Amino acid sequence: MSQATSPIAPVAIVTGASRGAGRGIALALGSHGCVVYVTGRTLSAGDHALPGTIGETAAAVTAAGGHGIAVACDHADDAAVEALFAQVMAEQGRVDLLVNNAAAIYDELMHPGGFWEKTIKLADLINVGIRSGYIASWYAAKAMAAQNGGLIVFTSAxxxxxxxLGPAYGAHKVAMDKMAFDMAVDFRHARLDVAAISIWMGALLTDRLKAIIASDTKKYGHLEGACEHPEFTGHVIWEIFNDPNRATLNGCTVVGAEVARQYGLTDEGRVPPTSQELHGVTPIAFHAKEIR
Structure with missing residues (x-):
């Protein structure tokens, strides 16, 4: 059973948080005292090839100083997402922060060849990634509009x-950025104090990436020195959430490593490189034209 918590603590939902970026973000938010609902499908060790369960992440959130609550949720199932938000509202009465991180990531993304030569299941990123982010945001926006406050975050790259890594991955990432942009337009149109942003993470030193680096150090060994720790993005999100000028970022795609410098954040003492420094790449600038 979930225990009642103080309404003073911000209530966050981090999707896809059994491991990887989601786990790191949840832990970071927990270290700042948040109530964090940790969602995912991995309930027991051994359910996935990589380590990590929602229960383990929730316990780590609580150990970090927050209050972690594990909720089994398949984000391909709209009814499960609806039940998640119903539970959060029943237990907390509000949703302050949603981090859309759930995505169907398969090792086959790294395989050589054209997209037609890889497994068709890579298209799952459209359902668990793009569509699931929209559905979770739909429920979060209803709660945030009613309370006139909140932040929706999409993890992107x-x-x-x-x-x-091919068109499925690329479509997923650009969709994160565009959904944040368009949701922000609607929030502004409704004159709500609700913001949506997309945040570019760098390569993350997750268990998955560690395994990939170990599998071919000649090809991937250079990544280790340029990686971000999974918790880093969570600390950036926390700063944005508490920024009194947060509205200026509404609808923006931000580069986590770049924004961190503006807030004076480091990643365990080091300053991660930005996408522009690594690849000469910056977020796409969307136009302000509105057609309704």
Missing amino acids: SGAAHYS
């Missing part, structure tokens, strides 16, 4: 603006 520079693959939104250059070729990376």
